[in-house]
Amino acid sequence: MKKKMIVALLPLLFLASSCSINPTDWITKTVDFSKLYIGGYPTISSKDDSSEIHDYFLYVSFENSSVSFKKEVTDYSYDVEINLNSGSLKSYGQKGDDGNPVFYDVGSYFSDSGSFFNYSSLKSYFAEGNYCTVFSSVGRLVKGNPSESPYVSSKARIGASGQMICVNTISAPDEQLTYSVSSVYKEEFVFGGK
Secondary structure, eight states: OHHHHHHHHHHHHHHHHHSOSOGGGGEEEEEOTTOEEEEEOSEEEOSSOTTOEEEEEEEEEEEOTTSOOOOSOOSOOOSEEEETTSSOOBOTTOOBTTBOOEEEEHHHHHHHTHHHHTOSOHHHHHHTTOEEEEEEEESOOOTTOGGGOOOBOOOEEEOOSSEEEEEOOOSSTTOOOOEEEEEOEEEEEOTTOO
16 A cells, blocks of 8 residues: 555655745746837926926827838827826836836737737737837827927837837937837746746
8 A cells, every 4th residue: 555655646756856945936027928018208398498398299000011111200190199298107117317207008008909900919919020100299299280290209110019118208300219128027827936
């Protein structure tokens, strides 16, 4: 009886010996490709009159891989308008020299509109070569009258999810929109550890 029990326990002992004792080893961090956050600083002030503060807006478009990227803003079409000073956006713990930038959850927008895009996930959307474009304006765009929206940036291209993108503010019309990138991670439980 003892011999059979020892033989039956051998696989469990082998499994236990290959597992980590440290519980933190059982949690792994991987990039979360279902997420994409885009944001920046909520307001911008005029150089010549620092008392004049404007809301900073971002405009996101989802582009098909068959459409070639052009950085010039030739029309004011977009899928999502983001007022960074709306008060409804989160900072996600990011802090810069000028305060806290805030971010819009593009991944949630995509999930809510997924049937519109005919993709099961944001990751699969980017995996097929599709991309997003982003441009900004100091104050809200006035559609149909570009002269009333003088501070509009050129477009930036985003080609992957799993990122937190913080755009820089612009100081001149048609200025190249630049941004910094951080990866977005999720934690997963892995039986037996890493």
